[in-house]
Amino acid sequence: MIDWPRVTELRAEVGAEDFGEVVDLFMEEVEEVIGKLSKNIDRTQLEQDLHFLKGSALSLGFQAFSSLCQDGETRSAHGQAETVDVAAIIAEYQTSKTMFIDELPTRF
Numbered sequence: 001m002i003d004w005p006r007v008t009e010l011r012a013e014v015g016a017e018d019f020g021e022v023v024d025l026f027m028e029e030v031e032e033v034i035g036k037l038s039k040n041i042d043r044t045q046l047e048q049d050l051h052f053l054k055g056s057a058l059s060l061g062f063q064a065f066s067s068l069c070q071d072g073e074t075r076s077a078h079g080q081a082e083t084v085d086v087a088a089i090i091a092e093y094q095t096s097k098t099m100f101i102d103e104l105p106t107r108f
Contacts, residue, residue, distance in 0.1 A: 047076035
């Protein structure tokens with residue numbers, strides 16, 4: 001679910017002292033889009049929202065979440081936005097976030 005080698009790579013890239021800020025920024029930006037999706041699903045913006053979430057997720061190693069976003073982005077790009085299971089994407093984010101927060105201290 002979490003690509004820990006990617007997390008380690010990111011931490012090395014930004015430095016241990018700035019890693020916490022990167023994580024905080026990631027959570028803040030992703031939470032904003034997740035909140036938007038959970039309140040009002042604007043299917044006309046779904047492709048763009050999922051593209052953003054996919055890229056953000058990949059950068060921090062949220063592999064399963066990123067995969068669901070990729071699938072939803074592809075469906076939306078092909079005119080099938082109504083078939084995207086937004087609730088499943090949000091649930092996967094919550095699961096991934098919990099796992100990340102719980103396991104991060106033991107990894108570094």
